[in-house]
Amino acid sequence: MKLLILTQKMDVNDPILGFFVRWVEEFAKHCENVIVICLEKGEYDLPSNVKVLSLGKEEGGPYYIKTLRYIVRFYKYIWSERRNYDSVFVHMNQIYVILGGLFWRMLGKRISLWYTHKSVTFSLRIAEKFVHTILTASEKSFRLKSKKKIVTGHGIDIELFKPDSSIEKENIVLTVGRISEAKNNIKMLTVLKNNPALKLVVVGSSVTEKDKVYKERFLKEIKDKHLEDRIELIENVPQSALPEYYNRARVFINLSDTGSLDKVVLEALAMNVPVYTTNEAF
Template sequence: MANKKLKLLVITQKVDLNDSNLGFFHEWLKKIAEHVDTLTIICLEKGAVKLPKNVSVFSLGKENQEKMRLVYIYRFYKLLWQLRGRYNAVFVHMNPEYVILGGLLWRMMKYPVTLWYVHKSVTAHLWLAEKFVTHIVSASPESCRLQSKKIIFVGHGINTDDFRNPRKVLPVNTIAMISIGRIASSKDLKTLILAVYYFKKQNLTQQIFLDIYGAPITKYDYKYVDALHSLIGELDLEQEVHVRGGIIHSHIPGILADYNLFLHASRTGSVDKVVLEALAAGLPVVTSSDAYMKELSANVVFQFPQGNSRSLAQLIEKLHGFGILESTNPISEKAHTYIKNTYDLDQLIDKILVIMSNKI
């Protein structure tokens, strides 16, 4: 779908293909650029960028270690005014604060404004931003719980072609598990660690490993990391469980191929995109979240009771016994095909651009 009349302004927190949290959005920008006349980006922070010639990136300067909010706001308004003739529609990624700052100007200029928002929290900023936007697009009802007729649910977007790496063939007695995401108490990683402990106690002839990839963000997250390390030591699991730290998004497909099971225990109630990426890589997924009912119905995801590490350990044992963790199991190709048909990134970008184009 090409729309050469669309001159788009995108506003986002960070543009950096190497960022462990927002690196995926760089791929979004590449895809969007293929379908618009020009793409102008304002970001709070700029890192490594490899984008087409019709893309311009302007940073508010956080990468220079500047932390003055008033300076950011001044630069934001200055750029909005300087660039006003270079765009005819606005797409704000995840930060309703930018909608609040620019909303009146864009309304006077009659530019359609679309906000992408995927988070369980209904904040005052989101509530106020809704008054200025043309649309809010989100992945699912669980991902945006604000009550508004402006909300359109469009699903997630996975670049499934990146997740076609052949899975590593592991020894029959080896269970190599991985979990990826922000390190925070809401992710309930302690339950995953305890499951390894209970499995190890009951299965002396099988090797089990769990690698946890992700980075803390808040001071509470850092305390949680310390608590995880303490738990691993108390349970004598230093050989089985490792907290690996953040991971560059472009490295995720290759890393997933080294494992035979993906674990997920998040209590946020929202769909985590990395779970869909694991399925795209052909990995069986075990989750305690009710946000994956479609995937459960499609028999590509398995569920255990929230917070129940013993049940998780028993489920891991069953999946291993049934041969579901083997790379040649038919569920691997089934999971990839399901994600490609349901969450392909090209389809998502098309949906979003059509929504914006109809309002120009």
């Protein structure tokens, strides 16, 4: 198989999207060659049969210049590389399907979309018409009714996420992921109320402007409740460093209401860390 992958970012050090570099490594083992078109690229070390092409977000510039650059490069890449792929895999961002779907269909390329979120947008409905297959982690991770849906579950790297009994457990309640309203970080503060020996460790950062506003609310709640000495916020942790935090934690908490099967819960379970979650996907 010759595969074209479209994703947001290729950077092993990215705390949110760094895991995708490992996905590409695995794809490369089963494909003759892999072409990756990403919005932004950073650091990665991939096999020789992988080619990474960036739309150029890392180059910066005014919004309208960046947008024009993205569109021009997108069509340039999918056209110039058309003989080097026979299948297309789009990760999460359905706008790529809308932009390239008709072209790929005309050339006989098979299109798959990976999507794990409870929202059903107009753009997702359009993208569903173009793709051949929709891959998702659970029944509730893709809520648009479609015969194209295939539930695969999440793939967890159990060579990376494996418990280390030599590391002593601490009185830590751990959560990993974005600081955002969808993750309900403020509600997590209640676990400290009647448990003075516990400490909450939050590994994650805020990505969108909306997330950043929520983070300010979160910090204010911490200050108002006088919990500064019982909470540790850690940002910019690459995936390769996460096992250290799981190994130290006594329990993992996940209050996400995204409705999708959150892979950090599965990572915690792989590390033998007890999990408390209110996520309906579980």
